Amino acid sequence: xxxLVYIDTADGHVKKASLxxxxxGSKIAEQIGTSAEAVVLGPVNDDxxxxxxxxxxxxxxxxxxxxxxxxxxxxxxxVAQVADAAGAKVIVFSNNTNGKAIAPRLSAxxxxxxxxxxxALPETSPGxxxxxxxxxxxxxxxxxxxxxxxxxALNPNAYQTIATDGTAEVISFNANVDPPKVKVTNVxxxxxEVPLTEAEIVVSAGxxxxxxxxxxxxxxxxxxxxxATACSRPVADAHWRPHNEHVGQxxxxxxxxxxxAIGISxxxxxxxxxxxxxxxxxxxxxPEAPFFKAADYGIVxxxxxxxxxxxxxxxxxxxxx
Amino acid sequence: MKILVCISKTPDTTxxxxxxxxxxxxxxxGVQWIINPYDEWYSLVRAIELKEAxxxxxxxxxxxxxxDADPIIRKALALGGDEAxxxxxxxxxxxxxxxxxxxxxxxxxxxxxxxxxxTIDYNGSSIGGMLAELLDLPYIALASKFELxxxxxxxTREIEGGEETCEVALPAVISCQKGMAEARIPNMRxxxxxxxxxxxxxxxxxxxxxTGIQSFSLPPAKAGVKLVDPENVSELVRLLHEEAKxx
Ligand SMILES: Cc1cc2nc3c(=O)[nH]c(=O)nc-3n(C[C@H](O)[C@H](O)[C@H](O)COP(=O)(O)OP(=O)(O)OC[C@H]3O[C@@H](n4cnc5c(N)ncnc54)[C@H](O)[C@@H]3O)c2cc1C
Ligand SMILES: Nc1ncnc2c1ncn2[C@@H]1O[C@H](COP(=O)(O)O)[C@@H](O)[C@H]1O
Numbered sequence: 001x002x003x004l005v006y007i008d009t010a011d012g013h014v015k016k017a018s019l020x021x022x023x024x025g026s027k028i029a030e031q032i033g034t035s036a037e038a039v040v041l042g043p044v045n046d047d048x049x050x051x052x053x054x055x056x057x058x059x060x061x062x063x064x065x066x067x068x069x070x071x072x073x074x075x076x077x078x079v080a081q082v083a084d085a086a087g088a089k090v091i092v093f094s095n096n097t098n099g100k101a102i103a104p105r106l107s108a109x110x111x112x113x114x115x116x117x118x119x120a121l122p123e124t125s126p127g128x129x130x131x132x133x134x135x136x137x138x139x140x141x142x143x144x145x146x147x148x149x150x151x152x153a154l155n156p157n158a159y160q161t162i163a164t165d166g167t168a169e170v171i172s173f174n175a176n177v178d179p180p181k182v183k184v185t186n187v188x189x190x191x192x193e194v195p196l197t198e199a200e201i202v203v204s205a206g207x208x209x210x211x212x213x214x215x216x217x218x219x220x221x222x223x224x225x226x227x228a229t230a231c232s233r234p235v236a237d238a239h240w241r242p243h244n245e246h247v248g249q250x251x252x253x254x255x256x257x258x259x260x261a262i263g264i265s266x267x268x269x270x271x272x273x274x275x276x277x278x279x280x281x282x283x284x285x286x287p288e289a290p291f292f293k294a295a296d297y298g299i300v301x302x303x304x305x306x307x308x309x310x311x312x313x314x315x316x317x318x319x320x321x
Numbered sequence: 322m323k324i325l326v327c328i329s330k331t332p333d334t335t336x337x338x339x340x341x342x343x344x345x346x347x348x349x350x351g352v353q354w355i356i357n358p359y360d361e362w363y364s365l366v367r368a369i370e371l372k373e374a375x376x377x378x379x380x381x382x383x384x385x386x387x388x389d390a391d392p393i394i395r396k397a398l399a400l401g402g403d404e405a406x407x408x409x410x411x412x413x414x415x416x417x418x419x420x421x422x423x424x425x426x427x428x429x430x431x432x433x434x435x436x437x438x439x440t441i442d443y444n445g446s447s448i449g450g451m452l453a454e455l456l457d458l459p460y461i462a463l464a465s466k467f468e469l470x471x472x473x474x475x476x477t478r479e480i481e482g483g484e485e486t487c488e489v490a491l492p493a494v495i496s497c498q499k500g501m502a503e504a505r506i507p508n509m510r511x512x513x514x515x516x517x518x519x520x521x522x523x524x525x526x527x528x529x530x531x532t533g534i535q536s537f538s539l540p541p542a543k544a545g546v547k548l549v550d551p552e553n554v555s556e557l558v559r560l561l562h563e564e565a566k567x568x
Binding site: 008010015069070071072073076095096097098100101102103104105106107108109111112113114115116117129132133134135136137138139140141142143144145146147181182183184185186187188189190195196197198201225243244246249250251257258268269272275278279281282292293294295296297298299300301302305306309310313314316317 | 334457529548
């Protein structure tokens with residue numbers, strides 16, 4: 001018996017969201033009196049043994065050329081084989097793009113009850129109940145899982161990573177791997193920037209910026225804070241900013257430590273994608289802007305004056321000029 | 322080319338989120354129901370565009386729901402599907418719902434199945450993947466572009482911090498999100514035509530439910546915003562650093 005954590009990688013590096021999933025998985029293992037193991041597919045450049053820090057005792061690594069790119073069908077069969085070998089009773093994914101592709105498939109394959117968007121450790125005695133985010137983070141649901149094997153996809157930034165001591169045993173696992181049916185022909189990365197879903201700090205701006213030519217100050221603020229940039233939907237629709245920056249109900253949902261909203265009114269559909277943020281700062285010239293109701297800190301003022309001052313003050317704090 | 326588009330019914334994006342029956346049920350009182358935005362704006366409209374480009378494309382819609390889903394499926398037909406199937410069952414268990422759709426998909430032998438990225442109420446993001454596994458078909462999640470190329474599809478999907486373009490042989494299951502298409506408004510002709518399009522109601526097949534919602538809760542209310550004078554921006558930086566420990 002074990003808890004099995006799926007380790008997600010990009011360019012051979014373990015994703016931050018997977019460190020959260022490992023910490024979470026090892027806590028569940030403690031709770032149900034078993035050990036936490038993990039599986040990683042495809043090429044890895046990081047030192048896997050050091051992932052023992054997150055409570056993982058054993059890591060199954062499956063390397064095979066057919067696993068160089070994600071084909072959910074192929075990956076699912078491999079994870080199912082590892083889950084079987086590990087005697088996994090609980091399987092944990094991060095609820096990120098790859099998790100969303102693989103975890104539900106695995107659920108159907110193993111006929112194992114699946115809860116996506118988990119935000120806390122499960123209640124495990126009695127039964128097995130997971131708290132998940134619903135209604136675009138406007139509410140939570142407690143979902144009970146009735147099957148012997150349970151699959152959970154943990155929301156990124158919902159569970160704090162804890163690193164202690166420990167090394168993991170890494171074994172290379174021989175799986176049957178089907179040839180992929182999905183052929184990846186091109187990959188475009190928002191290079192050098194912080195990916196939006198993993199960012200600790202996000203600087204976001206809306207129609208209040210008047211036009212794309214004014215984004216310099218937004219980017220400067222983001223750079224100063226090592227933050228990712230985001231925008232409201234009309235801004236992406238007007239092509240002021242790329243589509244992959246659009247956050248909200250119909251865009252990306254994020255949960256950074258700090259979300260800074262500049263010239264965004266705070267429509268309910270926008271809030272749906274950002275209200276899991278720990279701290280929200282709103283800069284808006286209209287004191288009646290609905291966003292202030294969802295904010296922790298705010299400045300009622302003109303973004304064109306406030307944002308450059310804000311950036312300067314942060315530089316001063318960080319001792320750069 | 323036969324396309325199956327999965328349509329779900331969700332509360333309007335501005336609906337008040339409240340619960341009844343000792344916090345075990347969503348309070349639908351006064352709530353307006355809509356087609357889940359991902360199903361409408363992205364997957365259905367993209368399917369309609371494919372039909373516009375090639376008149377031989379046939380679009381079927383499927384929803385798993387009670388009779389109160391009929392207005393939603395009629396609206397989807399008004400936008401452009403050819404016929405609709407409603408599986409007469411009310412469930413929030415993804416495996417149960419996916420099993421029902423899988424049955425419909427098997428009966429209709431489709432070349433392509435579109436789902437939305439997720440429902441905006443239960444946020445499962447799971448029906449597409451489960452369906453693909455039940456049908457043993459390739460699955461591309463979170464697609465933002467979709468083109469047909471003979472018996473293949475060329476799909477762009479979201480990956481962490483970027484996008485990836487891939488080719489996949491059909492049949493396949495695709496979950497759709499922003500970028501696939503632009504939202505449309507049904508026109509009068511479509512609304513009239515929808516009245517005579519077939520809406521078949523079928524009874525569910527037997528399938529297991531693997532999960533159950535026990536209760537709901539609402540997040541604690543925010544303490545209220547702390548406003549900082551625009552002439553004193555460094556105070557905001559101090560608060561973020563010392564009080565919120567966010568920078
Ligand atoms: C089904 C549906 C789904 C949707 N999904 C999304 C979604 O995912 N994401 C999303 O963002 N929206 C979404 N929307 C749109 C949403 O309802 C709002 O229209 C949108 O969020 C408004 O964007 P905005 O705040 O940038 O613009 P506006 O509402 O125009 O607000 C601009 C703000 O800037 C302020 N401002 C102006 N000038 C200045 C200045 N000089 N300094 C400071 N402040 C200034 C104004 O006071 C105002 O508050 C959706 C809508 C629907 C119907
Ligand atoms: N009851 C349903 N009937 C038909 N399709 C559904 C239903 N529920 C979900 N779907 C489809 O599956 C997608 C993902 O839903 P979910 O996995 O529940 O977030 C939705 O966008 C729909 O396309």
